[in-house]
Amino acid sequence: MSFFKKLFGGSEEEGQGKEQGQGLGDLIKQAKAMQEQFASQVQQGSQQNLDVSQLMAQATANMEALTGQTAEPRAQFVKKTNCHNCGGAKTLPPKTAYVYCDFCGSLTDYDFQKACENPQSMMPGPAYEQLIRDTNADAQLARETKDRDKFIEIQRRLFDRWIELCPNAVSPRAKRDENYRKQLVEYMAQTATVNEFDEKYQEFAAQVTKDTMGIKWQGMYPKMTAESSTFWPLYQTVKAQLEYSYGILKANGVLDLHPDQAPEDLQRRMTWSMFCQGWLPTLGPEDSERMIADAGLKGEYTRMEPVETTVRHCGGCGGEMHMLKGAKVMICEECGTKVDVGNPEVNCKNCAGMISFPVGVNRLQCPYCTSEAQRMSW
Numbered sequence: 001m002s003f004f005k006k007l008f009g010g011s012e013e014e015g016q017g018k019e020q021g022q023g024l025g026d027l028i029k030q031a032k033a034m035q036e037q038f039a040s041q042v043q044q045g046s047q048q049n050l051d052v053s054q055l056m057a058q059a060t061a062n063m064e065a066l067t068g069q070t071a072e073p074r075a076q077f078v079k080k081t082n083c084h085n086c087g088g089a090k091t092l093p094p095k096t097a098y099v100y101c102d103f104c105g106s107l108t109d110y111d112f113q114k115a116c117e118n119p120q121s122m123m124p125g126p127a128y129e130q131l132i133r134d135t136n137a138d139a140q141l142a143r144e145t146k147d148r149d150k151f152i153e154i155q156r157r158l159f160d161r162w163i164e165l166c167p168n169a170v171s172p173r174a175k176r177d178e179n180y181r182k183q184l185v186e187y188m189a190q191t192a193t194v195n196e197f198d199e200k201y202q203e204f205a206a207q208v209t210k211d212t213m214g215i216k217w218q219g220m221y222p223k224m225t226a227e228s229s230t231f232w233p234l235y236q237t238v239k240a241q242l243e244y245s246y247g248i249l250k251a252n253g254v255l256d257l258h259p260d261q262a263p264e265d266l267q268r269r270m271t272w273s274m275f276c277q278g279w280l281p282t283l284g285p286e287d288s289e290r291m292i293a294d295a296g297l298k299g300e301y302t303r304m305e306p307v308e309t310t311v312r313h314c315g316g317c318g319g320e321m322h323m324l325k326g327a328k329v330m331i332c333e334e335c336g337t338k339v340d341v342g343n344p345e346v347n348c349k350n351c352a353g354m355i356s357f358p359v360g361v362n363r364l365q366c367p368y369c370t371s372e373a374q375r376m377s378w
């Protein structure tokens with residue numbers, strides 16, 4: 001298994017050990033780089049036409065086995081969640097892993113199973129790899145000279161581009177809401193920078209690399225699994241790293257920068273999810289279940305009951321939204337607009353189309369006919 005040795009043991013090679021210490025991006029990169037290389041190595045080695053999506057399909061299969069939902073379309077199931085902001089129970093099935101409250105539009109949960117449905121959404125491809133290469137030397141210099149400002153500037157560019165290239169890896173709100181997107185970039189860049197310039201965090205990162213190199217593999221592809229006894233030390237190190245990281249992020253006010261004002265526990269689960277998504281395909285069923293339970297990602301799913309809804313029309317994209325009785329604010333899952341559904345819809349004066357205005361917006365371009373539309377004054 002020399003390619004695995006090369007893959008996990010080759011810290012001298014670009015892409016692996018060198019890119020540690022990028023916080024949130026760190027985890028994504030570790031996991032995704034691992035999978036990409038895993039898949040491409042296997043492809044070369046065995047002539048089989050396997051790609052990353054097939055590899056990741058295993059992760060989905062694992063999730064299905066864990067939640068027992070293989071026989072039913074997933075849209076019929078809703079993960080049980082109550083809103084931390086208004087207490088509302090999640091009722092409508094979310095389209096993405098980002099679970100927004102049906103009543104107040106707050107981010108209330110992160111659905112790991114949903115995230116596993118679209119595993120490639122986090123892979124930015126060659127354009128991003130090029131940007132990483134282009135900025136690598138500057139980032140390295142900033143690291144060595146302890147130039148925080150320069151480092152964070154690079155991180156902002158990287159995350160901004162990453163969000164652009166992988167819109168499905170982040171909240172749908174980043175699609176259209178410029179302000180949201182800026183805040184998200186800032187949150188990610190600050191996270192990466194605080195972690196990067198913390199010595200103890202870097203010690204954890206070095207240990208993570210070491211533990212990753214220590215993974216022993218069993219079986220033959222596609223049934224390759226990480227040996228349990230070698231995986232758990234890595235898991236524990238990552239856990240300790242994550243705990244430590246959240247301590248310093250909190251102390252530096254970074255957690256308060258979250259663009260959805262997500263509670264700390266939710267932010268933590270979202271970070272965990274990235275690590276778990278990366279490793280799930282390489283674990284046996286018992287280890288998978290244990291990891292997901294330990295990371296707090298399992299959740300309880302209930303079949304969606306038929307509910308009465310009113311149709312609303314998103315002021316951002318014109319798409320239909322299904323509103324529950326009593327809802328005030330909803331996130332349009334198509335375009336990410338935060339829509340005011342507490343007030344009545346407005347007819348466009350030009351085309352008579354129905355519009356629910358975004359929160360805090362009083363005039364906009366009609367999503368159907370592009371003429372200017374105004375909120376009624378009453």
Ligand SMILES: [Zn+2]
Pocket residue numbers: 083084085086087088101102103104105106
């Ligand atoms: Zn709510």
Ligand SMILES: [Zn+2]
Pocket residue numbers: 314315316317318319332333334335336337
């Ligand atoms: Zn919309």
Ligand SMILES: [Zn+2]
Pocket residue numbers: 348349350351352353366367368369370371
């Ligand atoms: Zn119109």
